[in-house]
Every structure is written in C-alpha cells, then in structure tokens.
Amino acid sequence: MASKTAAAPPQAVGGMSKRSWWAPYFFIAPFILIFLTFIVYPLFYSLLLITQQTFGPRSSEFVGFDNITFLVNDSRFWIALKNTFIFAAGSVFVQLPASLGLALLLNRPGLRARSFYRLIFFAPSLVGLVFVAVLFALMFQKNTGLINVTLASIIPTWDVEFPWLEKFVMPSLIIAAFWMYVGFNMVYFLAALQSVDKSLLEAAEIDGANAWHRFLNVTLPAIAPVASFVVLLSFIGSMQLFELPYLLLGNGPGPENAGLTVVMYLYQTGFDTGDLGYASAIGWTLALILIAFAIVQRAIAKRTE
Amino acid sequence: MSERQRDKRFNFVAHFLLIPVAVLTLVPFFYLVASSLKEKDVFFTGQFLPRVGLFAVETTTGEISLSDPTHLDGVESADFPIEVTRGDGTVLDVLIRYNPSEAEPANAADFDEVISVPPLATFDDPELESIPGLNQAIGSARLPGAPNTTYEITDGNPGGIFGVAWGLLSLGNFGRLFGGDINFGRAVLNSFFLASVTSVFSTLGAAMGGYALAKHHFRGKAFFLALVLAALVIPGALLLAPAYQLLYWLGLLDSYAGLIIPAAAPAFGVFLFRQAMINGVPNEMLESSRIDGCGEIRMFFEMVLPLVRPMVGAYLLITFLGTWNNFIGPQIVLQSPEKFPLSVAINQLRGIYGIDYGLIMAGTLVAILPVLVLFLMLQKEFIAGLTAGAVKG
Numbered sequence: 001m002a003s004k005t006a007a008a009p010p011q012a013v014g015g016m017s018k019r020s021w022w023a024p025y026f027f028i029a030p031f032i033l034i035f036l037t038f039i040v041y042p043l044f045y046s047l048l049l050i051t052q053q054t055f056g057p058r059s060s061e062f063v064g065f066d067n068i069t070f071l072v073n074d075s076r077f078w079i080a081l082k083n084t085f086i087f088a089a090g091s092v093f094v095q096l097p098a099s100l101g102l103a104l105l106l107n108r109p110g111l112r113a114r115s116f117y118r119l120i121f122f123a124p125s126l127v128g129l130v131f132v133a134v135l136f137a138l139m140f141q142k143n144t145g146l147i148n149v150t151l152a153s154i155i156p157t158w159d160v161e162f163p164w165l166e167k168f169v170m171p172s173l174i175i176a177a178f179w180m181y182v183g184f185n186m187v188y189f190l191a192a193l194q195s196v197d198k199s200l201l202e203a204a205e206i207d208g209a210n211a212w213h214r215f216l217n218v219t220l221p222a223i224a225p226v227a228s229f230v231v232l233l234s235f236i237g238s239m240q241l242f243e244l245p246y247l248l249l250g251n252g253p254g255p256e257n258a259g260l261t262v263v264m265y266l267y268q269t270g271f272d273t274g275d276l277g278y279a280s281a282i283g284w285t286l287a288l289i290l291i292a293f294a295i296v297q298r299a300i301a302k303r304t305e
Numbered sequence: 306m307s308e309r310q311r312d313k314r315f316n317f318v319a320h321f322l323l324i325p326v327a328v329l330t331l332v333p334f335f336y337l338v339a340s341s342l343k344e345k346d347v348f349f350t351g352q353f354l355p356r357v358g359l360f361a362v363e364t365t366t367g368e369i370s371l372s373d374p375t376h377l378d379g380v381e382s383a384d385f386p387i388e389v390t391r392g393d394g395t396v397l398d399v400l401i402r403y404n405p406s407e408a409e410p411a412n413a414a415d416f417d418e419v420i421s422v423p424p425l426a427t428f429d430d431p432e433l434e435s436i437p438g439l440n441q442a443i444g445s446a447r448l449p450g451a452p453n454t455t456y457e458i459t460d461g462n463p464g465g466i467f468g469v470a471w472g473l474l475s476l477g478n479f480g481r482l483f484g485g486d487i488n489f490g491r492a493v494l495n496s497f498f499l500a501s502v503t504s505v506f507s508t509l510g511a512a513m514g515g516y517a518l519a520k521h522h523f524r525g526k527a528f529f530l531a532l533v534l535a536a537l538v539i540p541g542a543l544l545l546a547p548a549y550q551l552l553y554w555l556g557l558l559d560s561y562a563g564l565i566i567p568a569a570a571p572a573f574g575v576f577l578f579r580q581a582m583i584n585g586v587p588n589e590m591l592e593s594s595r596i597d598g599c600g601e602i603r604m605f606f607e608m609v610l611p612l613v614r615p616m617v618g619a620y621l622l623i624t625f626l627g628t629w630n631n632f633i634g635p636q637i638v639l640q641s642p643e644k645f646p647l648s649v650a651i652n653q654l655r656g657i658y659g660i661d662y663g664l665i666m667a668g669t670l671v672a673i674l675p676v677l678v679l680f681l682m683l684q685k686e687f688i689a690g691l692t693a694g695a696v697k698g
Binding site for chain 2: 027029033049119120247276280
C-alpha cells in the first residue's frame with residue numbers, strides 16, 4: 001500500500017529565521033477540527049451508544065450490553081452478514097479476475113482502439129450507485145425488463161415473468177455491481193501492469209516461457225502489491241453495500257430478507273426504527289470485520305514482499 | 306512466427322474478446338436513452354425501442370388486434386370503441402370486444418380479438434401505399450381501465466428503419482420532468498451547488514492538510530499522519546448514527562452545511578495531497594521565497610497550489626463526482642424535498658409516481674449526463690485522480 005512510501009525528505013537547512021511557527025498548525029487545522037468533530041467524536045460516541053437504546057435523536061435509555069447480546073441472537077443480522085459476504089465474494093472472485101483479464105488485453109501497446117475500449121469500460125463507474133440501481137431495477141423487471149426479453153428472444157421457452165429480483169437477488173446485485181465496477185478496477189490493474197519490468201518479460205520469453213508462465217511468474221508477482229490493495233478496497237467497498245440493494249428492491253430488503261445487507265440493516269434500525277444504539281452495535285461489528293481483514297491483508301502483503 | 310504475425314494474431318483475439326464486452330457494457334446506456342424516450346403508454350408495448358402501439362393493424366388483411374394484453378389485467382370484458390383514421394383521413398368506426406375468459410392465456414396471440422376492417426384497402430392498392438403516415442400511427446383508442454390514456458394504433462408491421470416505430474419516441478418525459486409539479490430542475494441546481502461547493506472546500510482543506518504534513522516540521526506531526534492513515538480504514542456506515550445525532554445537536558440537520566462541513570478536509574484527500582507535494586513542491590523554492598519575505602498564506606495560494614495543479618484538478622473532479630453520486634448522506638441529513646439533490650430526487654420520483662419508468666429513466670439520464678460529459682472532456686484528470694493513491698505503492 002502507498003502508506004509506507006516516501007517518508008518526508010530532510011528539510012532544507014538554513015533560512016529558518018523567517019519561518020512562522022504557526023503556519024503548519026494553521027494549515028492542518030481544518031483537517032484536525034473536522035476529523036475530531038466528525039470522525040473521532042462520533043467514533044467514541046458510537047461506543048457509548050452501544051449501551052443505549054434510543055428512540056430517534058431525542059431520547060435514550062441505558063440498557064447495558066443488551067444490544068450486543070441481542071445482536072448475537074439476531075437472525076436477521078446473521079442473514080444480512082451472510083448476504084454481504086456473498087456479495088463481497090462475488091466482487092472479489094468474479095469481478096476482479098475479469099478486471100485483470102481486461103487490463104491484460106488492453107495493456108498491449110499495439111492494440112488498436114485501446115483508449116476507446118478503456119473509455120467504454122470505465123464509463124459505468126461514473127454512474128452513481130443510486131442511478132445504477134434505478135437502471136438495473138428496470139432491466140431486471142418481469143415481462144418487460146430487458147434481461148427477460150433478451151433471454152426470451154434467444155431461448156424460446158424462457159419465461160418472461162421470471163422474477164430475478166425475488167429469486168436471484170444476490171446474483172442480480174453482483175451483475176449490476178460487475179457492470180459498474182469492472183472498468184474501475186481495470187484502471188487500477190492497467191496502472192499496475194505499466195510498472196511491470198519489460199526486460200524481465202523479454203528475458204523469460206527468450207528462456208522459452210509461454211504466455212501463461214510469464215503471467216504467473218513475472219507479471220503476477222510484480223502487480224501483487226496493487227492487486228492486494230485492490231482486493232482490500234473492493235472488499236471494504238462491498239461490505240458497505242447499501243444503495244444498490246436498497247433501491248433495486250424498492251426501498252427494502254426484498255422477499256425473505258434475501259437482499260438485506262449489513263449497512264441496510266444498520267440504516268433501517270438507526271433511521272427507520274430510530275434505534276441508534278443497536279445501529280452502533282451493528283456498525284462496530286462491521287468495523288471490526290473490516291479492521292481484521294485490513295490487518296490480515298497487510299500481513300500477507302508484507303510476507304509476499 | 307514473426308513479431309508482426311504474432312501482433313496481428315493477438316489483435317484479432319483481443320478484439321474478438323473485447324468487442325462483445327464493450328457492446329454489453331454499452332447496452333444499459335442505450336437502454337437508458339431508449340427508455341427515456343418512451344411515453345408511459347408506449348412503455349410496455351415495445352421491448353428495446355417502441356415497435357407498435359397497444360393495438361396493431363395487419364396491413365395485408367386489415368385486421369386489428371391487441372398487441373399487449375398485459376395492460377388489461379383485471380378487466381373482465383370490455384368493448385373498445387376505436388376510431389381508426391385511414392391514411393387519407395377517412396374515419397372508420399371499429400369496435401373491439403375483449404374477453405379474457407374466452408381466450409386461452411397461453412400466449413399473447415390467443416388474446417387477440419380480431420376484427421376485420423373492410424374499407425381499409427390492402428397494400429396492393431398503389432394509391433394507398435403512397436399515402437404518407439399510413440405506416441405509422443393510424444388511429445387511437447381509449448381503454449375502460451385507463452380513460453385518460455390514449456393508445457396509438459399502428460400497422461402490424463413494425464414502423465420505420467430497423468423495424469422501429471420512431472414516431473412513437475418522444476421527449477414528453479423530459480417535458481414532464483421539468484414542467485409541471487415535479488420540478489426536477491431544482492434538484493439539478495441543488496446537485497450542482499452541493500457538488501461544486503463541497504469539492505472546492507474539500508480540495509482546499511485537503512491541500513492545506515497535505516501541505517502541512519509534507520512540507521512542515523511541527524510537534525505531533527507523526528501522530529497526525531498516523532491519524533490520517535487510520536481514518537482511511539474506518540467504515541463510513543459506523544459513523545452514520547452518531548454523526549446524525551451530532552448534526553442534530555449542532556442544528557445542522559436539513560441544511561447543506563450539514564453535508565458540506567463534514568466533507569471538507571477528508572483524510573483521503575490529505576493523504577493524496579501529501580504524496581503529491583512531497584516531491585512536487587521543492588523545498589528550496591519555499592525557503593527562498595520565505596527569505597524574500599513572502600507570507601505563508603500567500604505562498605500557499607500563489608506557489609504551492611499552482612505547483613500541484615494537476616492534483617488539484619483531479620481531486621476537484623473526483624470529489625465533485627463523489628458528491629454528485631452520494632445518496633446516503635443527503636438521504637439522512639436533508640428533510641425538505643426542495644433541498645434534495647438528484648440522487649435523492651430520483652428515488653422520490655419512484656415513490657410518488659409508481660412505475661412510471663419512462664419518467665424515471667429520463668430523470669436518470671439527466672442525472673448522469675453532466676458527469677459523463679465532464680468525464681469525456683477531462684478523462685486524463687479523472688483517471689489520474691482515481692489511481693493516484695494506489696499506483697505509487
């Protein structure tokens with residue numbers, strides 16, 4: 001990850017007399033103020049909230065560890081967590097390999113219309129999640145949705161009434177997310193591929209390594225740091241999935257909570273039911289999962305370096 | 306095999322794989338545009354683009370049939386008086402009787418109650434064939450279930466070029482979006498205001514923080530840098546509930562300030578600007594201008610920011626995009642509909658108007674078009690900004 005790069009170079013000596021002592025504090029002040037107010041304070045406050053049951057922002061009641069014990073036994077939460085993991089797995093194991101594949105194809109300098117392809121593949125990631133949700137809600141419709149109609153025109157026996165958003169909620173979400181993010185991650189991989197040492201590739205080729213072996217032994221190790229960073233980003237992003245299912249399924253979790261995700265559940269308990277305490281308990285569980293994953297990712301990244 | 310031959314073969318294979326993916330990627334965009342051009346009545350009658358109206362006339366036999374009976378769900382049986390106008394302007398009265406209980410519900414064709422329209426000549430008649438407009442809508446009908454809706458009657462053969470009835474496409478959805486009681490234009494302005502102000506403040510705050518961490522020595526610097534990095538891992542969802550409570554206490558709910566202030570000076574931006582300034586701003590330059598008596602604030606605006614101008618541009622763009630597309634923030638903070646940006650307004654369209662897909666698609670198109678245009682003009686800056694954090698590692 002980029003965090004370890006470039007410690008500040010030694011400052012130039014001399015000319016210190018004119019330097020104003022307050023300048024660095026002045027420049028960092030907006031960040032510190034906002035960071036303390038809108039991140040540090042809410043973070044600690046959310047810890048406090050876990051011990052409370054709230055009824056909207058106005059009133060609350062101390063309940064001790066009730067929220068945590070309730071969370072452990074809350075089947076809806078576990079369904080939400082399972083759904084979220086399925087989606088994250090779809091992103092990491094389906095979408096990222098596809099992104100890498102596209103990047104490998106587009107990395108060849110001699111390929112015609114390279115920048116044109118890149119433009120097309122990248123365009124969906126400019127569309128916000130809300131708008132993707134609205135668009136795909138229509139495409140997955142029964143009867144008139146594009147996907148059913150297209151399938152019906154290819155397979156004569158296809159049932160145009162097929163309810164994608166009831167029977168295959170998660171796959172539908174994974175398809176929508178695939179469309180949206182595959183080009184976005186492709187750009188990361190393309191940037192990484194450009195840093196692969198060309199002389200190493202040529203040397204391997206002279207030694208008789210075929211394309212697959214060159215990819216496995218030269219390219220993959222070279223892009224591993226960026227790849228693991230993209231996996232982390234993709235996982236963190238997927239675990240916070242909310243807008244896509246929430247809007248795709250019409251402001252709700254879909255039939256039998258099939259589309260319920262952790263953040264959607266958090267949103268519903270916190271803002272529909274008004275229980276910010278339980279929402280905080282859900283939020284901290286998610287945070288711990290993400291932090292654990294980040295630590296594991298860093299450990300693996302360090303070992304492979 | 307020579308280098309050239311291999312390049313050729315690679316190109317062939319690559320295009321063979323890339324072209325289908327590119328087409329599939331473009332399909333939702335095309336669908337969006339096509340759908341936004343369909344009026345509500347036309348929406349269910351055609352699939353990708355409108356083909357025919359609810360009723361169709363078979364031009365060779367003159368038979369009129371229902372082309373999409375799903376519209377009539379729940380109708381026991383009905384007579385439809387239909388006014389059919391022939392291409393030459395002659396009005397022909399026609400009655401269609403629809404009775405679902407008599408029909409086999411196996412496929413759409415079984416629903417068709419077919420009557421014949423004798424005066425309508427076949428296309429063998431060269432005179433009729435030459436009448437313009439006969440090939441498009443040739444009449445209209447009103448259904449008992451939807452008395453305010455008029456359905457076009459077209460000939461059975463799908464309209465014009467590529468078999469599409471282009472005449473049925475209309476900009477009516479956009480008219481309804483901006484005129485009348487929805488006032489989508491307000492949401493567009495809100496989004497522009499919110500995204501521009503947020504991106505300017507956010508860029509300024511991030512650049513200031515990055516500058517302090519890259520080019521100054523001060524007490525607690527290492528600690529602040531660690532804070533910046535830690536902030537990157539905290540999931541935003543965790544902060545939703547307590548930040549909502551905080552905004553309530555601060556009296557910032559239902560105000561743009563409640564969205565703009567927390568977004569100013571984000572950790573990610575501070576980190577990006579620090580990376581850009583470490584090598585992009587030479588220390589010697591800062592020192593010599595200090596010796597010349599340049600003030601710290603003037604120096605920041607007149608020297609430091611211009612030196613990292615590409616980063617400023619890229620960061621402005623990605624913050625603009627992020628704010629434009631942000632849904633959960635405005636959804637939680639804002640309460641008055643007249644303050645909603647596009648992302649929230651789209652969802653409202655859905656709630657109020659049921660399944661008026663044409664309208665919703667028109668709204669979505671309006672919402673994403675500015676961003677796509679901005680991207681086409683400034684692609685390099687966009688991609689530089691998005692990859693700036695990752696590539697250097």
